Amino acid sequence: MIKVGVVGGTGYTGVELLRLLCRHPDVDLVAITSRGEAGMAVSDIFPSLRHRVNLKFVAPQDAELEKCDAVFFATPNGIAMKQAAELVAAGVRVIDLAADFRIRDIAEWEKWYGMEHAAPALVAEAVYGLPELNREQIRSARVLANPGCYPTAVQLGFLPLIEAGLIDCGHLIADAKSGVSGAGRKAEIHTLLPEAADSFKAYGVAGHRHLPEIRQGLSRVAGKPVELTFVPHLTPLIRGIHATLYGRLLPGAGELDLQALYEERYAGEAFVDVMPAGSHPETRSVRASNICRIAVHRPQGGDTVVVLSVIDNLVKGAAGQAVQNLNIMFGLDEEAGLDIVPVSP
Amino acid sequence: MIKVGVVGGTGYTGVELLRLLCRHPDVDLVAITSRGEAGMAVSDIFPSLRHRVNLKFVAPQDAELEKCDAVFFATPNGIAMKQAAELVAAGVRVIDLAADFRIRDIAEWEKWYGMEHAAPALVAEAVYGLPELNREQIRSARVLANPGCYPTAVQLGFLPLIEAGLIDCGHLIADAKSGVSGAGRKAEIHTLLPEAADSFKAYGVAGHRHLPEIRQGLSRVAGKPVELTFVPHLTPLIRGIHATLYGRLLPGAGELDLQALYEERYAGEAFVDVMPAGSHPETRSVRASNICRIAVHRPQGGDTVVVLSVIDNLVKGAAGQAVQNLNIMFGLDEEAGLDIVPVSP
Amino acid sequence: MIKVGVVGGTGYTGVELLRLLCRHPDVDLVAITSRGEAGMAVSDIFPSLRHRVNLKFVAPQDAELEKCDAVFFATPNGIAMKQAAELVAAGVRVIDLAADFRIRDIAEWEKWYGMEHAAPALVAEAVYGLPELNREQIRSARVLANPGCYPTAVQLGFLPLIEAGLIDCGHLIADAKSGVSGAGRKAEIHTLLPEAADSFKAYGVAGHRHLPEIRQGLSRVAGKPVELTFVPHLTPLIRGIHATLYGRLLPGAGELDLQALYEERYAGEAFVDVMPAGSHPETRSVRASNICRIAVHRPQGGDTVVVLSVIDNLVKGAAGQAVQNLNIMFGLDEEAGLDIVPVSP
Amino acid sequence: MIKVGVVGGTGYTGVELLRLLCRHPDVDLVAITSRGEAGMAVSDIFPSLRHRVNLKFVAPQDAELEKCDAVFFATPNGIAMKQAAELVAAGVRVIDLAADFRIRDIAEWEKWYGMEHAAPALVAEAVYGLPELNREQIRSARVLANPGCYPTAVQLGFLPLIEAGLIDCGHLIADAKSGVSGAGRKAEIHTLLPEAADSFKAYGVAGHRHLPEIRQGLSRVAGKPVELTFVPHLTPLIRGIHATLYGRLLPGAGELDLQALYEERYAGEAFVDVMPAGSHPETRSVRASNICRIAVHRPQGGDTVVVLSVIDNLVKGAAGQAVQNLNIMFGLDEEAGLDIVPVSP
CATH class of the missing domain: 3.40.50.720 (NAD(P)-binding Rossmann-like Domain)
Incomplete structure (x- = not known):
């Protein structure tokens, strides 16, 4: 033990x-x-x-x-x-x-x-603890930096496209929506139920702390600096993040099978589920679990790719990923303690 | 298997x-x-x-x-x-x-x-499948009637008082509040989010199908017909039932230690948790789990006893209790498959 | 002006x-x-x-x-x-x-x-500003005590029965549910969205500050002390109070037409709406307005009367009633500034 | 009358x-x-x-x-x-x-x-009834096409940039979030409270009926076809649309004062409120009212402009705009019947 x-x-x-x-x-x-x-x-x-x-x-x-x-x-x-x-x-x-x-x-x-x-x-x-990217380094980490909630959803969504060199890394857009627990268990006015329920807003458009974290991660993968417009929003959920990601396909990239690209990238990953083509994952489909579900779209066959990525911000976006990292660090079954079926409805 | x-x-x-x-x-x-x-x-x-x-x-x-x-x-x-x-x-x-x-x-x-x-x-x-009341008969049941959601919360709340003969069974009151999943996964107007969110209402005050079920169960325990006023309410939760129960103590009953009565009655029950004196259990404290949490109060030391009883209507109020009954019927560990920690927040 | x-x-x-x-x-x-x-x-x-x-x-x-x-x-x-x-x-x-x-x-x-x-x-x-009870004294008040939110819903619901001497005033029960704005715009943990959404709980069962206020008001009407069990609950609404009131009819009272009693009592009241027999008023039906809607039931024709009373806690339960009182105090049209159609959905 | x-x-x-x-x-x-x-x-x-x-x-x-x-x-x-x-x-x-x-x-x-x-x-x-664009033609319309909810929020948000010729019309992005009332009062499973509450999802990424409407409107203003990626989302609100709009500034455009551009474009418009620089309008700030509130951002001074546009989908996105159009068509005060203060909280 x-x-x-x-x-x-x-x-x-x-x-x-x-x-x-x-x-x-x-x-x-x-x-x-x-x-x-x-x-x-x-x-x-x-x-x-x-x-x-x-x-x-x-x-x-x-x-x-x-x-x-x-x-x-x-x-x-x-x-x-x-x-x-x-x-x-x-x-x-x-x-x-x-x-x-x-x-x-x-x-x-x-x-x-x-x-x-x-x-x-x-x-x-310190090792950045996104297992789907850094599993080997995590095994021997003495200090592990568990990723932020938005950075987990955004990076897992963009990774296959960037690794494959398919999109313009100068103009990425991440429109992300978070449940209110992402703001923490702190006595504050703006997250009171009467303030945050039945309302929706963006925040931090001028700059959010998760922006440099995402930029660092994606730049490392791209092998060059990426530019990202990141707009977080507060949505009246208790838990859940939905990242809607936009990238422009580079010339020629449009002929690739993006669905296959994603499925191959995450084959074998216990906690990343590439949904069937045409899917729209809901945050509740991962509620209370460590799963990230991803769908990739190319609307009207144009050159804009849209990726939908959902996690439970408190699990894959925080505590669950931390346990996953613990499991890796100590050579345990990576799913140990994380075999939770999402709670839906 | x-x-x-x-x-x-x-x-x-x-x-x-x-x-x-x-x-x-x-x-x-x-x-x-x-x-x-x-x-x-x-x-x-x-x-x-x-x-x-x-x-x-x-x-x-x-x-x-x-x-x-x-x-x-x-x-x-x-x-x-x-x-x-x-x-x-x-x-x-x-x-x-x-x-x-x-x-x-x-x-x-x-x-x-x-x-x-x-x-x-x-x-x-058929055997009525409230394990805390009928465990022995359940073991050999060929046909098991799994209790309704309201009847589970209400009966578990009233049982110790009625078994001990402490309250006036002619004037019981159960003011019960249910999440919307209790209405089922049916295409209907009144449970649409824009109808049921951010609103609260009673329904079925003239008579609800769970009334005869509760009355039957409590009467059997009391050894005589009980009279119950049962008012269900629809509350904007996905899951959860909160029953607030009112009974009038019979003369002399007020000297008993009601907290001890409840703790003793449910000692050894894996799925009934008697909360410390003065508690107010929240529905989220049992979310996604098979637990019923109960608190017993006697406001201002008067002759009205107030019992608070919460369950997840889909678990202890339906599927979880059904699995608990399966476990009993087949001689399994009663908690098998039900070791879920409630999801909160 | x-x-x-x-x-x-x-x-x-x-x-x-x-x-x-x-x-x-x-x-x-x-x-x-x-x-x-x-x-x-x-x-x-x-x-x-x-x-x-x-x-x-x-x-x-x-x-x-x-x-x-x-x-x-x-x-x-x-x-x-x-x-x-x-x-x-x-x-x-x-x-x-x-x-x-x-x-x-x-x-x-x-x-x-x-x-x-x-x-x-x-x-x-000071004059207690419940216009439906005290309109004349309000006209000349120099100091007006605007009623609490629960006391407004509860008193308006019980008044006709108590004025007519129909119920046992020794054992009244008010099971009341409030939206979270009733807790005020204060930085506190327990009313954060992740704490209060998708959950339901009672609070203050041992004693709530609105209890003596209700007791005082009803006792004055009854001409003798009333005894009330008052259980407030927090429900995941932004606004709204739903009071479910229980009283036992005195012998003989059961022959009266309670629907007519309520309609007559509140005839001419702009802000109290007695619903048709058999109704279940929803809190959203008064959202953002100064209206109190009331329905009276006698389940199964027994001796327990159930009254349902809904208000918007911030309007008829606070600011709207205060404006109504202002109008009365200054001889204005009582509805001035309050002609708001409830916002539903 | x-x-x-x-x-x-x-x-x-x-x-x-x-x-x-x-x-x-x-x-x-x-x-x-x-x-x-x-x-x-x-x-x-x-x-x-x-x-x-x-x-x-x-x-x-x-x-x-x-x-x-x-x-x-x-x-x-x-x-x-x-x-x-x-x-x-x-x-x-x-x-x-x-x-x-x-x-x-x-x-x-x-x-x-x-x-x-x-x-x-x-x-x-037929005249397309977006008053801020078509007021003159609306006056004499015999058949008025009241705009869709998303098209209202998206077009009002993009208009100043497109009219001024400041953004690349080949790659507009509208990431829009709607409350559930936008799906109508229809008996359907997917908008039941237990399905749609405490969850968030995109839908119609492959193509939504409001896409051609928006494209038609913006193309007319641009004087050439615009290309738009439009991703609608369902968010657990009763009412409200929040459109987050992304456009790439054309070379040279970055030197303009976008805040002034928006304020001038909508000066005199009773129902479009350009928020102070740096604002994040919330949907609740327009709840129940006919107002569209807009904020314009340019994160990190880059070439991506982000516009936030919020409306109540049932008012400015439907019934309120229809009344506004009626007022214009009949020569009434454009604000007649629409002087509603938003209901917040």
């Missing part, structure tokens, strides 16, 4: 980690920290976990995390970068669900995240 | 059965019938089941259901009563998720359901 | 007041205060009011409220009681949408609201 | 027309037809209109529509084209909220709508 700790268990990614880890056959959940709720039973705050997680939240300093085999950080940005080095030195493998280790360019990170980076050396060695 | 067939797999209780059965360790799902969708792959209609259920719907006459060990009817009322006898004769054990075998008084059933009953003899032998 | 000020314009009742007042034909909206947003244009925070309300929020001390004819307090509890006396002395008529002047028993108020009352004398002279 | 009839009053555009017309100061609503509900009181089916609309539905043949000054068709596609000629001959002005007169190319219309057109001559004379 792998001994696992969770730092910051009261946010949505934290409680989702607990939902997954408490029934993971190879994991022994030994500590869950919370600065604010230390001493409280986890199940008193999250009744859905009653009789499943019998731990109490402990203060970070009391958690003995260095005795764990792996520690997940489900904390706000800027926490893991301060604590990871000590754990790594103790032989603990660190999986950060926040953004601290995602951007390799420290200056770029500091610009978007508005703080000084505390551990540039760890960024250099 | 138990060979299982599902008749009527395209409604909400049917697809929920498939979600549960496809990962049940002791079940081999061999046939799913649908008159309207015969020949279609299950996963084409329900993409959430892609790569999980690889069957096609078959026409009822082609299903060879008599070769199954157990057959679930997830059909409209009036179907199972016509087909069960033949299956039972062939040694198949029948679990009906509709109402055909729930009411023992045939005339009463015919009044509420508006049709002639086709199999009164099977009603006489 | 009546010069009107609004104290505390950034909560839901405040912004709803602005929606109604900005098109009221007899009102000149002259000042809107906000401690936190002073200097901001109202329409920058509430874009729905762009080109409708062209004022900026001002700090309370800069508002010259004493020059108004009427001032609404859409503030948290405990604010109006400190500021009303000075305004009243200046001849301004005060309408408080919070609870400061609702409970006549000061000790009772202090127990439920957890603070010392600053203006008991004003409580003594 | 203008005598008005409504054909097909039981769909969402029909009942929304009734909401608006029943309080229009210059309109006398004289007949509402429904084949299915003839004889029923309008308010029995739509309780939100109780005491507002006191008519009964009449069968089409009994409606004496030829005595009206104007008749709205809120019918499915293919009805108005069969009935309009006779009304026009009788001097009645016809406003069709369906698609019968929107597409000037009859063959194109027949391809997308799958039926033969019954009145090509009327198509030739």
Whole structure:
């Protein structure tokens, strides 16, 4: 059994980690920290976990995390970068669900995240945990940067086209829609039900923190800088991301069978499901599961390709992908603990 | 492995059965019938089941259901009563998720359901499948009447008080609220999202089909006829029932420890969770799981007791309870296939 | 034109007041205060009011409220009681949408609201602004206590039965369901969309602040103390309250025509609509309007009467009723500014 | 007073027309037809209109529509084209909220709508009722084609850029999201609350009927054929459309002040509100009103312009725009009957 700790268990990614880890056959959940709720039973705050997680939240300093085999950080940005080095030195493998280790360019990170980076050396060695792209490096990672929710949906959607060199990388468009849990479990006005229900809006059009992360990932695959217009939207879902991706096919590319391209790219991937031609995947078809479903379209046979990519932002976009990475890092069955049938309706 | 067939797999209780059965360790799902969708792959209609259920719907006459060990009817009322006898004769054990075998008084059933009953003899032998009440009889049932969603929440909430003889059985009140999936997967105006979202209403105040079912169950426990005012409401949830129950304590009853009464009554029950005193269980705390959570209150120490009882109407209120009954009938671990952590948020 | 000020314009009742007042034909909206947003244009925070309300929020001390004819307090509890006396002395008529002047028993108020009352004398002279009960006293009120949302729905529902002496006042039950805007526009976790959407729960079963208000109002009508079990619930609506009321008919009362009783009681009331016999009013049928719709039922002809009462909690349950009271106080057409057709779907 | 009839009053555009017309100061609503509900009181089916609309539905043949000054068709596609000629001959002005007169190319219309057109001559004379584009022709229209919901949001968003010749018309992208009422008040599975709530999906990527309508409108403005990729999505709102529009600025265009361009284009338009630079309009900011709010962005100063355009699909996208057109056609104040403050929250 792998001994696992969770730092910051009261946010949505934290409680989702607990939902997954408490029934993971190879994991022994030994500590869950919370600065604010230390001493409280986890199940008193999250009744859905009653009789499943019998731990109490402990203060970070009391958690003995260095005795764990792996520690997940489900904390706000800027926490893991301060604590990871000590754990790594103790032989603990660190999986950060926040953004601290995602951007390799420290200056770029500091610009978007508005703080000084505390551990540039760890960024250099950290592995970006998109298994469908980086599985080999993930196996031996000591510090794993779990991807953002939008970046997961967008990159998985664009990858086959970019790897095959079929689209104009200078003008990619990602029109992405997220459920409200993506904003976190924080006391704020704009995500109150009366504010966010029965309404729809874009946000962050001028620039969103996930833009440099997506750009970095796709540029690496393209072998050159890509340009992306990324427009996130808030939609009245609890969970779910739907990315609608637009690219212009390069001359000649139109003769390829895009459906076959996608199916071949993701053959063997347990958590990426290429839908039949003509499909429109719904976010509910992946609800509560670690699956990304993708459909590729070429409307009216023109030179614009449209890719639809859906995930559950809390699972494949956060906690589930983190568990998938844990499984890879520890040589477990990649699907261990993640065999959840999506809940629909 | 138990060979299982599902008749009527395209409604909400049917697809929920498939979600549960496809990962049940002791079940081999061999046939799913649908008159309207015969020949279609299950996963084409329900993409959430892609790569999980690889069957096609078959026409009822082609299903060879008599070769199954157990057959679930997830059909409209009036179907199972016509087909069960033949299956039972062939040694198949029948679990009906509709109402055909729930009411023992045939005339009463015919009044509420508006049709002639086709199999009164099977009603006489059928077992009412509320495991927390009837576990022993369920073990040997050949025909099992799976309880309705409201009746499950209401009966589990009232049982300890009635068994202990603590409340006035002449004036029980059940104010129950259901998510919209309770109305079924039927093309109707009143359950369209623009009709049912962001609105709340009562319905069937003059009389609802679940009233006689609840009355029958509670009267049997009370040993005398109970009188119940039952008001169902439609609330903009996908899933979930919240029953708020009111009873008047009989003189002297007020000195008992109601919390202890409930905890003792349900000690050992895997799927009934008595919450700590003062709790207000939320429907989402049981979402997608087979759990019923109950809290008992006595506001201001008066003689009115208030019980809060929540279930997922599609799970403990339908498909999950049906699987629980299957487990009991076949001597399996009662929790087999039902170890789902509620999905929250 | 009546010069009107609004104290505390950034909560839901405040912004709803602005929606109604900005098109009221007899009102000149002259000042809107906000401690936190002073200097901001109202329409920058509430874009729905762009080109409708062209004022900026001002700090309370800069508002010259004493020059108004009427001032609404859409503030948290405990604010109006400190500021009303000075305004009243200046001849301004005060309408408080919070609870400061609702409970006549000061000790009772202090127990439920957890603070010392600053203006008991004003409580003594304040008029409780339920027009269908107190229209005459409202005309001359200097300090008006606008009723709470639950108390409006519950009292209007029970009034005809209690006035006619038909029900047992010792055991009333009000099972009430509120949309989430009733919790106010406050940064809190439990009303975030991911917490409150697609879920349903009771709260405050042990005791809710609206209980003493309802009890006071109904007791006054009954001419004796009434006993009420009041269970509020949070339901995933933006707006709307549905009260389901239960009372036991006294011997002999069952022979009366309850439908006629209700129709006669509310004949001539512009904002109370008694629905046809057998109706189930939906909250959306009053959305955005000042209407209360009521239906009265007697299930199975028994001795339990069930009343269904729906309002928009922000209109008839708050801002709309406050405008209705303003109209009465200033001798205007009672419907002025309130001729809004409900928005459905 | 203008005598008005409504054909097909039981769909969402029909009942929304009734909401608006029943309080229009210059309109006398004289007949509402429904084949299915003839004889029923309008308010029995739509309780939100109780005491507002006191008519009964009449069968089409009994409606004496030829005595009206104007008749709205809120019918499915293919009805108005069969009935309009006779009304026009009788001097009645016809406003069709369906698609019968929107597409000037009859063959194109027949391809997308799958039926033969019954009145090509009327198509030739019909005026496309987008007032911000066609106000002068609307004044004298005998047959008015009220625009579709998506086409309204998309065209108003793109117009200033195309009129000014600033963007590449060969590669426009419209990523549009609609509330579920856009699918109509029809008994269908896919728009049931349990299907459409808490989920998000694209649909019609291969081709949607509103594509040729938008292409026709924008091409006329551009003076040459435009190419548009149009991807509609279903989002769990009751009402609202959010169009996110993408265009590539032509060389040199980037030096223009796009904000000023939009503000000047729509100066004087009562129902188009250009938001301040940097804004993200929400659909709820126009809920229940006839307003279109637009924001224009140029992320990171690149050559991709992003326009956000929101409307209430039932108002500016249907019934409200139809009333606006009526006002123009009859020389009334263009805002008559449309002075509704958006309902938010």
